[in-house]
Amino acid sequence: MSFDVPEGLRYRESHEWIDPETGRVGITDFAQDELGDVVFVELPSEGDAVAADAEFGVIESIKAVSDLYAPVSGEVTAVNEALFDAPELVNDDPFGDGWMLELDLDADDLDDLLTAEEYADQIA
Template sequence: MFDIPDDLKYATSHEWVAVENGTATIGITDFAQDELGDIVFVELPSEGEEIAKDSEFGVVESIKAVSDLYAPISGTVEAVNDDLTNAPELVNDDPYGDGWFITVSLADRSELDALLSPEAYEEQTA
């Protein structure tokens, strides 16, 4: 069984979103990092870049595959997890903690309503 924290929202493309005070932190789920295997490289947008819901915002490369990252919400990138440049394995070790990807200022809070609840995401990955 995969870890699916109940205080997050989830995209069908396996990204998670945590929202606090209008800022969203985005990463990939425990299920996604497990499917990818050992992550060896992460490419992320720059601070200040605009990302649009459902558009590509980065790339994760593992020993098995290269996968695009899709934005679960729209907004402006406020911070990028630079630790992943030298330690991409943080995504495998701690996908909901030290392995986060970016923080984004929300452009449209209503986009959160389209994301999956933990229960719905668990059903999707079952």
């Protein structure tokens, strides 16, 4: 099976992605496929601080409950509140409408993340 791995994003080995331009964070196409139907998402609040590699939330599917890990450190500047009423957006569009939060990020943290090519190799 082939998974969408957009260029220009950076990836954690634990399957979270971040857009370096916008600070938008979510989980990958591979991760949502592995989880199955997402039924609940717990996210931090706007203004909260998150630390790179630290848990920032929880995602629950019909198969499992998984922690979400911050790809970088920063302050939460936006939360996708649509996910509270429609968590299935994560399955339908993990890189679009299924985004989770936006961070005011420390760009230095991006150096520790995988490129699209490196992440694609990991999930191959």
